[in-house]
Amino acid sequence: MKDITTKQVRLLSELGAEDTAEVGGKNASLGEMLASLSERGIRVPGGFATTASAYRHFISGNNLEDRIRSRLDSLEKDGVEKAGSAIRRMIKRAEWPADIASSIREAYADLCREHGGKVPVAVRSSATAEDLPEASFAGQQETYLNVTGEEDVLKAVKDCYASLFTDRAISYREEKDFDHFKVALSAGVQLMVRGDTGASGVLFTLDTDTGFRDVVMINAAWGLGETVVGGTVNPDEYLVYKPFLGRDDLVPVIGHSMGDKKIKAVYSSRPNKQIETVKTPAKDRKRFVLGNDHIIELARWGKIIEEHYDQPMDIEWARDGESGKLYILQARPETVESQKDPTRLTTYRLDVTGKPVVQGLAIGQKAAAGKVRKLSGPDEADRFEKGDVLVTEMTDPDWGPIMKNASAIITDKGGRTAHAAIVSRELGIPAIVGCGNAVETLEDGAGVTVDCTSGEQGYVYPEVLEIERESVDLESIRRPETAIMMNLASPDAAFRWAGLPVSGIGLARMEFIINNVIQAHPMALLHPDKVEKKADRDAISDLVEGWPDGSEFFIQNLAEGIARIAASCHPRPAIVRLSDFKTNEYAQLLGGGAFEGKEENPMLGFRGAARYHSDKFREAFALECEALKRARETIGMDNIVIMIPFCRKPEEADGVLARMAENGLVRGEKGLEVYLMAEVPSNVFRAADFAARCDGFSIGSNDLTQLVLGISRESEELALEFDEMDPAVLSAMETLIGEAHKANIKVGICGQGPSDKPALAEFLVRQGIDSISLNPDTVVETMKAIAELEKSLK
Numbered sequence: 001m002k003d004i005t006t007k008q009v010r011l012l013s014e015l016g017a018e019d020t021a022e023v024g025g026k027n028a029s030l031g032e033m034l035a036s037l038s039e040r041g042i043r044v045p046g047g048f049a050t051t052a053s054a055y056r057h058f059i060s061g062n063n064l065e066d067r068i069r070s071r072l073d074s075l076e077k078d079g080v081e082k083a084g085s086a087i088r089r090m091i092k093r094a095e096w097p098a099d100i101a102s103s104i105r106e107a108y109a110d111l112c113r114e115h116g117g118k119v120p121v122a123v124r125s126s127a128t129a130e131d132l133p134e135a136s137f138a139g140q141q142e143t144y145l146n147v148t149g150e151e152d153v154l155k156a157v158k159d160c161y162a163s164l165f166t167d168r169a170i171s172y173r174e175e176k177d178f179d180h181f182k183v184a185l186s187a188g189v190q191l192m193v194r195g196d197t198g199a200s201g202v203l204f205t206l207d208t209d210t211g212f213r214d215v216v217m218i219n220a221a222w223g224l225g226e227t228v229v230g231g232t233v234n235p236d237e238y239l240v241y242k243p244f245l246g247r248d249d250l251v252p253v254i255g256h257s258m259g260d261k262k263i264k265a266v267y268s269s270r271p272n273k274q275i276e277t278v279k280t281p282a283k284d285r286k287r288f289v290l291g292n293d294h295i296i297e298l299a300r301w302g303k304i305i306e307e308h309y310d311q312p313m314d315i316e317w318a319r320d321g322e323s324g325k326l327y328i329l330q331a332r333p334e335t336v337e338s339q340k341d342p343t344r345l346t347t348y349r350l351d352v353t354g355k356p357v358v359q360g361l362a363i364g365q366k367a368a369a370g371k372v373r374k375l376s377g378p379d380e381a382d383r384f385e386k387g388d389v390l391v392t393e394m395t396d397p398d399w400g401p402i403m404k405n406a407s408a409i410i411t412d413k414g415g416r417t418a419h420a421a422i423v424s425r426e427l428g429i430p431a432i433v434g435c436g437n438a439v440e441t442l443e444d445g446a447g448v449t450v451d452c453t454s455g456e457q458g459y460v461y462p463e464v465l466e467i468e469r470e471s472v473d474l475e476s477i478r479r480p481e482t483a484i485m486m487n488l489a490s491p492d493a494a495f496r497w498a499g500l501p502v503s504g505i506g507l508a509r510m511e512f513i514i515n516n517v518i519q520a521h522p523m524a525l526l527h528p529d530k531v532e533k534k535a536d537r538d539a540i541s542d543l544v545e546g547w548p549d550g551s552e553f554f555i556q557n558l559a560e561g562i563a564r565i566a567a568s569c570h571p572r573p574a575i576v577r578l579s580d581f582k583t584n585e586y587a588q589l590l591g592g593g594a595f596e597g598k599e600e601n602p603m604l605g606f607r608g609a610a611r612y613h614s615d616k617f618r619e620a621f622a623l624e625c626e627a628l629k630r631a632r633e634t635i636g637m638d639n640i641v642i643m644i645p646f647c648r649k650p651e652e653a654d655g656v657l658a659r660m661a662e663n664g665l666v667r668g669e670k671g672l673e674v675y676l677m678a679e680v681p682s683n684v685f686r687a688a689d690f691a692a693r694c695d696g697f698s699i700g701s702n703d704l705t706q707l708v709l710g711i712s713r714e715s716e717e718l719a720l721e722f723d724e725m726d727p728a729v730l731s732a733m734e735t736l737i738g739e740a741h742k743a744n745i746k747v748g749i750c751g752q753g754p755s756d757k758p759a760l761a762e763f764l765v766r767q768g769i770d771s772i773s774l775n776p777d778t779v780v781e782t783m784k785a786i787a788e789l790e791k792s793l794k
Contacts, residue, residue, distance in 0.1 A: 008054035008103040012047050012188065017309075023049045023186040024126030029331045030188060037308060042301050043327045045191040047121060048107040050157055052128050052184035054100050058161060062094035065181065068165070072180055075170075084167040091162040096154060104157060105150045108189065120148045120192040123156035124330070125163055128184045141169065141185065145224065145274050146192060146267045157187040168397045193329065196266040196275075197321025199289045200225030201235060203298055204334055205242070205306040205313045208416060208425060209364060211337035212495035213312065214567060215254070216240045216299040219415055220289035222280055223264030225316055225329070231394050231411070231418020232277070234259040234434045236289050239560075240299035241567045241635070250636040253295055254563040255491075256556065258546055259415060261285050286545045294319065297326055305331050312338040336425040342499055343475045347777055348453045349468040354461055356451075358410065358442060360435035362458030363421045365496050368430050369449040369464040370407040372442045378402055389448055391438050395420040403427060408450035410438045410460060432458035456492030472780050477501055480787040483771035485575075486779060487750055490516070491561040494568035497776040501783075504572035504639070505565055506698065506773020507750035510579045510624070513561035515589070518554055519543060522620035524591025525550030531591040539590050551623055558627035559635065566637035573641050575675055575698060575750070575773075579624060580645040582607045603712065608646025613655030625663035638671055643698060645677040650689040657693065667695070677750070679703035684732045687739035697740050698773070701751025701760075705729050724753035724760050737767045746770040758785050765789055 015023055015031020023031070027049040034044045059065055067090060071083045112119050125141030142163035144156040163169070164185045173180055201220040206213050219228050219235040227233035239255030261280050268276040290298070298317055305328070306313050312334040319326050348367045373388040375381075378398045384390070390406040392399075394413040403409060403423050409431040411420045416433070424431035430452040432438075438460070442448065447464040485506030488494055491513060494505075514522075520540050524531050528550065531537045540550065547553040566574035582602035586592050599605040611617045632640050642665065647653050653676065657667055660674075667674045676683065676690055679700030683690055691697070705724045706713045713722055723729070733749075740747035748771035754761040755775040764772060765786055774782050 008051055008057070008100045009107045010049050010051060011107075012044075012049055012190065015049065021128055022051050022053065023188075024052075024128045024184075025332055026124060026126035026330055027186050027188040028126075030190070032308075033305065033328060033331060037304060040304055042304060043325060045122075045193055045327055045329070047111060047188060047190035049126070049189065050100075050104065050187045052186055054103070055161060055184045055186065057097055057100060058094070058158075061097040061100075064090055064094060068180075072170070075174070080167045080170050084165050084170050087165040088162040091165070092158060094158070096158070101154060104154055104189075108150050108153050111189070111191070115191070118148055120146045121153065122188075122190045122192050122329075123147050123153065123160060124188045124190065125160040126186045126188055127164060127169075128186065141166070146196075153189060157189070160187040161185055168400055171401065190329075193318040193327045194320045194322050195224045195318035198319040198324070199223070199321075200316070200318040200329075201228050201289075203302050203315045203317060205302045205315070206334060206337055207239075207495050208334075208337060208421070209362070210495040210498070211340055211342065212498050212568070214242050214498075214570075215495070216242055216245075216302045217416070218290070218295060218298055218302075221259065221261050221264060222284050222289060223266050224275060225318060226265045226275060227263060227277065228415070229316070229419075230396060231414030231420055231433070233261055233263055233415070234413070235261065235415045237416060238290065238295045239564065240295060241563070241570075241637075242299070242303055243570070244636045245296070245300050245303050247636065251292055251296065251634050252636055253292055254560050254567055254635060256288060256560060258286075258288060261289070288546060290319075294326060301326075301328060309333065336422075343473060344471055345474055345499060345780075346469060346471045349470075349777060350449065350451055350453065350465050352451070352461060352465065354463065356459035357448075357462045358432070358435050358438045358460040359457050360410070360432040360438070361416060361421075362452035362454070362456060363416065363424050363431040363433060364429070364452050366428075366430040367449065367451045367453050367465075367467045368408040369447065369467065372444055372446050372448055374439055374442065374444045375402070389450060391442050393439060394418065395423070399423075408432075410435060410442070410450065412436055412438050430458070432460065435460075454493065455490035455496075474499060474501060474780075477780060477783055478787045480765075480783060480790050482765050482769065482786055482790065483748070484779060484783050484786070485748065485750075485771050485773040486776050487755075487773050488565055488568075488776070491564035493776070494565045497779075498568040500776065500779050502569070502572075502779060503771065504569045505574040505576075506748055506771060507643075508562065508565045508574055508576045510558070510562065510577055511581050511585075513558055514579060514581070517557050517561055520550075520554075520590035521586060521592035521595055522554055522623050523595040524589070525554050526619055526623075528591065531594050533591075533593075536591045536593075543590070554623050555627045555630060558624070559630040562627065562640065563631040563635045563637045566631065566640050570637060570639050573639050573673075574637070575641045575643050576628065577643045577645050577677060578608075578612060580608060603706075603714075608648075609644050609652040609656050610646075610648065612644070613652065613659045618659070621659060622663050625660055625665050629664050632672070633670065641673045641675055641695075643675040643677050644694075645700065646679060646703070647676055647690070648680050648682055650686060650693060653690060653693040678736050678747075679707070679751075681707055681732065684736050684739075687736055688743060691740060691743035691745055694745065696746040696748070697736060699733055699736065699747070699749040699751060701729075701733075701749060701753035704732060704751070705753075708732055724751070725757060725763075730763060733764065734767050737764075737769055741768065748773060754782065758782065761786060762789050766793070 012031045013034045020028040123144040147156045203218040218238040221235040237257040241252040244252035263277045314334045316330040370389040374391045386405040389408045391410045411433045414433040449461045449465040452458040483503035487507040489509040489512035544553040583599045584602045587596040673695040675696040676694040677700045678697045711718045750773040755778040
């Protein structure tokens with residue numbers, strides 16, 4: 001395009017961050033990226049922008065200011081809806097000043113000449129006071145897509161002007177005390193990317209639920225991005241570990257989550273309708289929108305954009321269905337999690353006894369209780385009282401006044417970047433989205449508790465539960481000399497606790513990922529034909545749809561789950577325990593009954609090390625090893641330490657190490673350390689022999705107590721007798737610590753005991769234990785207590 005710079009129109013490529021006052025944050029950002037980041041490979045569609053001067057010239061040229069002021073002055077009497085409608089009508093009926101119209105026509109004509117024909121464009125609103133970190137609100141002004149021809153471009157720009165006075169925009173400025181006439185509007189006219197035949201979505205350069213800065217989160221759906229931004233579709237979600245993006249030898253994708261993508265937005269062929277939603281073809285619903293190459297390309301772009309602006313970013317992207325190329329459509333500062341103080345941690349705890357009645361994607365890590373209020377639309381606002389739990393199918397910007405008064409939000413549709421999710425984060429209230437059955441299941445007026453404290457899944461309980469809250473200044477905590485680590489099961493909870501001043505993950509439970517994400521027995525995934533129940537075979541078929549086969553489904557999901565836990569503490573160690581299912585637990589997985597026998601006492605049966613080096617479990621253990629190898633070497637989490645549980649004899653340890661080596665996991669190679677979980681009395685009596693075969697011990701206090709005292713940890717009758725502080729158990733721990741240190745290897749504890757009993761933690765510190773791994777919600781208090789104890793021992 002030739003230089004068309006005027007007071008009314010500016011080329012996007014000539015704009016920069018310094019032009020925000022004249023073209024708004026969105027257009028200034030587009031120009032900044034075109035000018036500064038194109039040479040780094042980031043593609044941004046070109047075009048032009050009308051200026052704030054053009055908007056003000058339009059308003060003054062039509063003598064609209066006094067008439068608009070008069071309508072705004074009557075807000076209290078007439079209401080926002082009536083005033084807003086009248087103002088928008090004035091603007092749309094006004095005439096274009098000849099010089100502005102001429103500038104826009106010329107700019108569009110130049111764009112068409114440059115690209116060889118009458119080109120479709122997107123006309124996007126960019127308000128000069130929008131997108132500021134202290135004044136962000138999703139969806140205030142309008143965007144018009146697939147606009148073709150000079151007259152239609154002029155009409156779309158005028159419609160953008162009118163959208164500066166939508167009801168929600170007027171209300172927002174009134175609430176924020178913005179002067180309506182200090183806000184102007186720039187319209188960005190940008191080449192259309194054929195996302196309608198391709199794909200679109202959003203990406204954030206942090207985790208939007210926790211504020212964890214080391215990941216890029218990408219949402220993707222087929223068609224135009226309106227379904228993702230508007231929350232009408234459950235999109236795919238991908239997570240990428242940001243620090244590894246500069247390494248070509250790694251594929252640092254640590255999360256694939258397939259959304260149902262039931263609908264997609266496409267251009268409409270009907271008159272007076274820009275876009276419409278259609279059903280997504282079944283074959284597309286059950287496959288991922290993006291492959292790893294595009295996931296990593298987008299993540300790298302996100303990292304570059306974040307570094308350029310020196311702050312976390314909220315970015316819209318599209319993939320052209322004709323060229324297959326990716327484009328950045330918008331980039332603006334992330335304005336919720338990035339504004340929070342990372343040195344403070346507020347924790348929420350619930351005492352849950354019953355089962356949830358509804359579940360979906362958890363937004364935020366909070367909990368709230370209130371009365372259910374089911375609404376079909378914002379026009380039912382008079383039924384909603386402050387503190388109610390909003391339950392509806394989905395929300396859009398018109399729900400704003402209701403959402404501000406909600407204690408929590410529950411929607412049947414939407415993903416993590418849906419309107420309800422974005423606004424709930426800004427409001428600081430918990431939300432559960434994409435439930436599917438909340439409107440149908442929950443009773444209007446009933447008391448419920450909304451729990452988003454357990455990771456990715458949020459739960460609704462059918463009663464009002466007591467919620468404990470605590471705010472902690474993490475910088476004020478004195479770290480003890482004894483290393484404090486964390487026990488974690490859920491990969492999705494890991495980022496929430498990443499800010500705690502711990503020395504790593506002392507126990508990551510692999511079986512949680514298998515049970516909750518994979519859901520099927522590994523042998524059933526390898527041999528579905530041997531599964532007897534048709535319902536199980538069908539369920540397994542549904543699980544692996546979209547994946548090459550059952551083994552890849554198992555390996556990749558397990559690898560990514562492990563990698564997310566390791567990412568939360570990298571480069572500090574993450575000790576990952578090999579799957580410690582007992583026979584009855586394995587049998588409960590999908591298809592498990594065909595591969596597991598019945599044992600009278602599974603606690604003492606075919607579990608742990610005995611299973612790993614057994615020929616019966618050889619194929620399944622190979623999948624487990626490949627997942628660990630992929631997490632360490634392909635994704636890059638070389639901080640993963642492997643721990644072998646329930647190893648009865650040194651010869652069993654030899655067998656497991658040999659089987660691991662067969663599958664590419666060789667102790668001592670590529671920095672791989674192998675720990676032994678000390679939970680069988682033989683681990684204590686033969687500690688020297690076991691120490692020669694591992695790099696460290698971690699005491700499993702639950703099983704060790706059970707086997708030293710001969711009391712089942714599941715026995716209700718003997719529950720009061722089950723005591724980690726029994727002298728026999730303490731003696732076993734003391735002996736193991738001494739033997740480990742004689743062998744010059746580390747020893748820690750990862751069992752439940754120190755989290756529940758400060759006296760046990762004190763005993764272990766006195767014995768010189770190297771590390772204590774705690775449940776996340778007990779880390780702060782136990783850390784304080786141990787620091788005080790160490791001080792008193794000096």
